[in-house]
Amino acid sequence: MDILRRIGASPRERGSMNGTTCPDIFELANGDFAVIGTDATATLDGRLPADAGRADYERIVVISRETLVRAKADIPDA
Numbered sequence: 001m002d003i004l005r006r007i008g009a010s011p012r013e014r015g016s017m018n019g020t021t022c023p024d025i026f027e028l029a030n031g032d033f034a035v036i037g038t039d040a041t042a043t044l045d046g047r048l049p050a051d052a053g054r055a056d057y058e059r060i061v062v063i064s065r066e067t068l069v070r071a072k073a074d075i076p077d078a
Helices: 041-047 065-074
Strands: 003-006 024-028 033-036
Touching: 024 065
Parallel strands: none
Antiparallel strands: 003 024, 024 033
C-alpha cells in the first residue's frame, strides 16, 4: 500500500506550528484514501445512525472541517 499524494493543504499550510500533529488526507495508489485524525470511536460508535455500521477493525476518525473543505478541490469526481 503506497501513498500517491496528499489531498488538500498540508498541516503547516493550515497553520500547524510543527506540522506533525494535525489531521491529513492522502490518496493511495489503489485509489482509496487514508485519513489521519482523532480516534472518536468510543464517543461516536453508539451514536451512529441505524443504517451505519463499523467492523471491529475500523475506527471512527474525526478531522477538522477546514481539513476536508481545503481538500475538496483535490478530491476526484470519479
